[in-house]
Amino acid sequence: MSNISAFLIFGAPGSGKGTVGAKLANVTMGIKHLSTGDIFRGLSPASENGKLFASYANAGKLVPDEVTIQIFSRYVGGLIDTNKFDPAKQAFLLDGIPRTVEQAKLIKNTVNVKHIFVLEISDHSVIIERLLKRAAIEGRKDDIHESVVRARIDEYETKTAAVLSLYDSSIITKINGAQTPDEVFRDVLDAYIKFNTKS
Numbered sequence: 613m614s615n616i617s618a619f620l621i622f623g624a625p626g627s628g629k630g631t632v633g634a635k636l637a638n639v640t641m642g643i644k645h646l647s648t649g650d651i652f653r654g655l656s657p658a659s660e661n662g663k664l665f666a667s668y669a670n671a672g673k674l675v676p677d678e679v680t681i682q683i684f685s686r687y688v689g690g691l692i693d694t695n696k697f698d699p700a701k702q703a704f705l706l707d708g709i710p711r712t713v714e715q716a717k718l719i720k721n722t723v724n725v726k727h728i729f730v731l732e733i734s735d736h737s738v739i740i741e742r743l744l745k746r747a748a749i750e751g752r753k754d755d756i757h758e759s760v761v762r763a764r765i766d767e768y769e770t771k772t773a774a775v776l777s778l779y780d781s782s783i784i785t786k787i788n789g790a791q792t793p794d795e796v797f798r799d800v801l802d803a804y805i806k807f808n809t810k811s
């Protein structure tokens with residue numbers, strides 16, 4: 613994988629990362645939204661990696677680091693090789709990676725992190741309500757059971773939140789993720805514009 617520039621979006625499950633990530637990529641020039649959850653869900657369920665993903669995701673657990681980075685790197689390499697992403701002209705908005713300190717270390721030499729948006733929601737009941745609603749619409753297995761949702765929140769708080777301490781606080785913007793989708797989008801766009809006018 614060659615050198616790539618990236619914005620990162622952090623937040624517990626249900627904080628709105630996917631929604632706001634897709635919107636930001638739509639209205640900005642040169643940003644491609646990439647969600648590792650989407651990459652994993654796109655794996656054939658019959659494949660070895662597809663089975664491995666399901667065994668972790670259905671329990672609300674993170675997929676092991678090495679295989680995650682391998683799948684991610686291969687996917688990004690494929691986008692570059694097929695002209696769907698040009699590292700010289702574009703940046704990724706990475707949604708869902710890095711999710712552990714080890715992953716951050718593994719991608720450090722190839723991913724140049726420009727800015728980080730963190731969608732914060734302290735009230736777990738807001739998250740649980742949102743995900744149970746999403747389960748009714750999208751039917752994602754890991755949204756259906758409250759115990760799995762709680763396991764995912766726990767993975768975020770114990771493993772992913774710690775990743776932020778690896779980055780300089782000057783490149784991190786915290787946003788209230790409990791707001792409406794429009795308000796969250798406004799705040800993310802505002803932070804992005806501030807970043808862009810500064811650099």
Ligand code: AMP
Pocket residue numbers: 625648649650652668669670672673674675676680707708709710711715754764
């Ligand atoms: P998401 O769509 O981001 O909520 O991810 C859904 C599931 O995919 C997670 O609960 C994990 O099982 C898996 N996953 C996505 N990204 C990662 C990652 N960077 N590291 C490990 N597991 C991941």
